[in-house]
Amino acid sequence: MPSIGSLVRRPEVGSLIGMIAVLIFFSIFGGANFLSAGGAASWLNVASELGIIALPVGLLMIAGHLDLSVGSMIPASSMTIAIISGHYDLPIIVGILASLGLGLAVGFINGVLVIRTKVPSFVVTLATLFALAGLTLGLSVILSGSTSVALKGGPTAKLLFGDYLGGKFQVTLFWWIAAILIVGFILNFSRFGNWILAMGGDAVSARNAGIPTDRVTIALFMSSGLCAAFVGMSQAILYNSAQVAAGQSFIFNSIIAVVIGGVLLTGGYGSVVGIVLGTLTFSIVNQGIFYTGFDANWASLIIGVLLLAAVLMNNTFRSMALTYAPRTKSRAR
Amino acid sequence: MPSIGSLVRRPEVGSLIGMIAVLIFFSIFGGANFLSAGGAASWLNVASELGIIALPVGLLMIAGHLDLSVGSMIPASSMTIAIISGHYDLPIIVGILASLGLGLAVGFINGVLVIRTKVPSFVVTLATLFALAGLTLGLSVILSGSTSVALKGGPTAKLLFGDYLGGKFQVTLFWWIAAILIVGFILNFSRFGNWILAMGGDAVSARNAGIPTDRVTIALFMSSGLCAAFVGMSQAILYNSAQVAAGQSFIFNSIIAVVIGGVLLTGGYGSVVGIVLGTLTFSIVNQGIFYTGFDANWASLIIGVLLLAAVLMNNTFRSMALTYAPRTKSRAR
């Protein structure tokens, strides 16, 4: 077990302090409402959807890749379940499986294209982003004649994916917690996690060390496809409808959350705790502003300043932590 | 002078072939209109504005940085000139200078923040993206009471920044050509260009080699701020109006153009010819679609597929070029 001292010196402490700082800021300016269950639900619900996507996107980034296609994966999977179980009235489970299957398939295609073509994943997933958006729009119009389709999920589906606990907290929150545990386990406690870190650190050396880099890459893209599809699917059930134009903001926001959480854009470094804290920080800043009563015209300015402040704090502490981390018995070495 | 043989083997040939491929595609499916002067103007005009921003963004990326703040720099500079020379009716030159000055100032702030805080430029410019958007909105509403302001540029200003040559080609095209020459000169023929390449290749070694990395970083951010401000300013003059919400698409599109042009997202490699070809390719794909008879619902799908095809061709040729490039007298070494 690590000592308290070494825990305090962990790099994630920086992210934690950044998050606490914005939390304090909004507790002061947002008042009691922000701290109430309803207020917490407001940013936790946003964080949970963003977080489910940010986790695999973070793993990908640690491994040195990006996935932009999540942005059209979300509407694609929403429309899939809505068309199958809404428009065609097939059982909801068929829609759920189809939309999740679509996510896995798109992820697989992304992964195979990246490893086969050696084109940077930014470009490959950009192409699939456009292609998938086009397919979704075109097929939706052909199949359902419309760009937005209604869906009535049964009570079980609602309970599992699209309900509010205590009338406030989305069930996706629990899915997020599950995802955190799984991804946390993978990154910190499994061999696979070590491979991801190594690939991001030095892809050539990682391959030379015998890591099946191709398989890892494909698996990572499939997981980000799956998670994006999951979010799209559960949004369709929660909001009883699906639209063709939805979810593009997740592309950017997931990258932002991950980078705020201290993952290196160039790969090789990052932690699940950091990604979670980054997601929370970004969600708090984005939603907290609604509790402050500040004129909405200045919202972006405040968001910008807070983001910078949070990351600055984060970085200061991280670098302190990294310098001091290997506390050996100093001169006695 | 390089020989023809070595020219053919230059990595940019890949980008060129990629561009020619999409050009042929649209010549076939877009017909005479696409090839007419008006058709060419259609993608050249779009390319010229995107290109003016993609050039400094490309330099930044070669040096290992990103600038997302261009997205709000464009509306900020449009609103600056519109408020100063439209709303307050001051001479247009004051508005022009103020908006360009604003670009330089924001770039300077970005640069200083990046080198002082050591926070990744992605995050820093993300924060300034938000902050600047907020400032633009808040100040515009206070100063002009509105989020969109009309502007009547005089004939000189129109001629220089906001006119069509032959009724078709925007004058920004000439500014783009000028920018290509300048940036091309900087990257290929000046010492500064060598510093940029070195910084992106290995920032630590570059600093150790005596490169004033801080000054270079600030200068690069200032140039991207300036170019974004230029585009915003000339758009305000061209469209006789400015809006607070505009330009966000340039963030992503400039990065896309640069990456398609073969610049490494991780820095250290790239060429001006590549950036220009990437910009053209992206613009042709985006605008060419409107000349084909395809159902517009499928536009995104076609864009995605074409992008991937262009980049694939590009990469195949680039890697062939890089392998074969150092043609020494083989075994006779």
Place this chain on the structure above:
Amino acid sequence: MTTPLLRLTGINKSFGPIDVLHDISLEVNRGEVLCLLGDNGAGKSTLIRILSGVHKPTSGTMEMDGKAVAFDSPRDASDHGIATVHQFGGTFPLMSIGRSFFVGAEPTRRWGPLTIYDRKRANEIAVTEMRQLGITRIDDGDRLVGGLSGGERQALAIARAVHFGASVLILDEPTAALGVKEAAHVLRIVLQARRKGIAVIFITHNVVHALTVGDHFAVLIRGAKAADFRKGEKSREAITDLMAGGEQMAELEAEIESFTATHDQHA
């Protein structure tokens, strides 16, 4: 003699128009150290990369234990029992020493129903194996590799290969960054491996090191095998000349000599 453990026949390798290796044939035996010598750019590392599955030869065949093999990936090679320390890289600056040591072959333990990475054991083994190489200052396997000195990092890579080297151990200039003590430890480890019956391929530019451990020497000059001889068959001077790409070193050494001489007069 028995069949060699590893036999290369007519290996060629070119990168585009550049021929880097030309018709190399080699044999490596169990319990022997093959010293691969040659000037900078002679093609040693390229040959190693072929043996370890990083590159594929343009032509030529490889046999292990008399059976033809072709490696599709480094993993393939290591599954055949070949462990390699490449000239560069092999460690990950932002990873801990323990994780870096076991990359691709992590030890695991049961934790309830789950199989998890055994951090403690990985760290312990990594630290112990580095101590074997004379690196006694590192006692915490959680330290980041990025904070190690050049030699410490090199030792980490070597320790890893030694630990996993099942039947062939390939070391590409392992002693380059090492201090005299650590280098001596590496030589000791190489000899220990040889005693265990492992075949070792050892690349070095240091004549003394080569002569200390080598049983068998192969010299590459400009991508072709220029000489292949066993211990004691050539003089130290002849070997030095071969390592210099076949040029006479005497002249250069004389020039250096003369500098030293002039200077001593100054002093």
Place this chain on the structure above:
Amino acid sequence: MTTPLLRLTGINKSFGPIDVLHDISLEVNRGEVLCLLGDNGAGKSTLIRILSGVHKPTSGTMEMDGKAVAFDSPRDASDHGIATVHQFGGTFPLMSIGRSFFVGAEPTRRWGPLTIYDRKRANEIAVTEMRQLGITRIDDGDRLVGGLSGGERQALAIARAVHFGASVLILDEPTAALGVKEAAHVLRIVLQARRKGIAVIFITHNVVHALTVGDHFAVLIRGAKAADFRKGEKSREAITDLMAGGEQMAELEAEIESFTATHDQHA
């Protein structure tokens, strides 16, 4: 004796809680080669980084020509005439040889009203200077550095420092990746520089190289200066022991000896 060109007094350096250098005082004279010796992790590179403006010392003073100096950046140090080859890096894989050679100090020429980077001259000089180090295979300055062999890349970094070394030339393990011929060329170059009156600081783990060029030796053990002596004042064995961090190498060597002996019996 005249004032030394470079004098360090009481230099300390710690990274957080880790003290890496402890109270180092040193003098470097014009026209002399100072060999900086020591075990892996002794702190040699850290000392070099302080001298070349990469790190700032935690405490202690530096003087050049009797005047106190403090370097804010590597550029500052090179403006004072200090040229350094660091242990790692220094070249840029995706840049051409010519550009990499002149990074930060590019030659220019007039082109009409403009001052432009003189590619042709840069390439020529780079190729010529590398030839001086015995790298004769490279004849095209436009080749990418990434395609060079390990030793060729090292030679490029050394050639650069030699070209720019105005008054102090610092080489951190320059011969580590070099072949015997190239290493001999580096030694020759070092001696040539010394003859020109340049002060050279030379780090190596190779006793032979150290003895060949060194006028003056300083040994670091665990971050502290353990010995400081001039040529001829100590025996080769004593120096080897010091380089090994003060431990007796005889035992280890005997062990290696024994391996060789056992093996010879086998054979």
Place this chain on the structure above:
Amino acid sequence: QSKGAKIFVIGGKADDPFWSKVKKGADDAGLVAKATGGSVTWLGPQNYDNLGPDAAKLIRTALSQHPDAIVGPDWVPEAMDDAFKDVVAAGVPLIIYNSGGMDAAKRLGAMNYVGNEEYKAGLGGGEYYGSHGSKNVLCVNTLPGATNTEDRCKGIADAIAKSGGKSSQLPLPSSSFGNPTAVAEAIKAAVLKDNTIDGVITISAGDANSAANAISQASVGDKVKLASFDMDETGLQRIKAGTQLFAVDQQPYLQGYLAVSLLNGLVNYGLDLPTKPVLTGPGIVDAANVDATMAGAVAGAR
């Protein structure tokens, strides 16, 4: 309960030219609320990428702050109705505005509807085109897939069809959004490709500036009539100069102003307006009434 009405207004992005006018109206009405110790808080999404779910979240955010009243648009009924029902269930007075219509207000139990209906606005525009002889109108949609913009284009198409013409939609990919040149060039391409097009209408005022440009570039100004949903100063200047035919106006300022005023009156004094719904549009701004409109536009209210 503290004195004064604490009113939350859910609306579009604060930097959206259209919504900034709604906000201005709400803010101006808020001055009265402030004078009596109340407040008006604007809640808008960061972007329109995920409109329904984001707006539903905003409604819940407002509800969690113990409001006295809420104003909100019913953009995506399937996604937002549950949240609105929670508002009504919590006993918070609700006004639906801008979109949804009186149907939505009745369904949800809201006290009133203030605004127009996108589809009807589309019909209004289509009829105006029809009565001015246009036979083939291009509806430029820079936000394809969004319900309100789709409704506008659909209304145009349906009304034109009645007068014997037709209308097609030009959906632009997201990579063009917010880039006037890309929009202009796309419109130019469309009018060049199909020379029967004699009308171009854009879903926003900003896009109309690009369309004006496209029409002059393609030199088809004498044949192709420009129009827009909503308007800005530049567009009004065009109407005055005769290079734009008309703009479909829904008086966004009034939507914000009236909704907030109604709720303020209800909370403070128990007032309720018998007129339901309160329609603010559609109206047509053309050469006949452009001068009166201009003054409001310069002040940022029209």
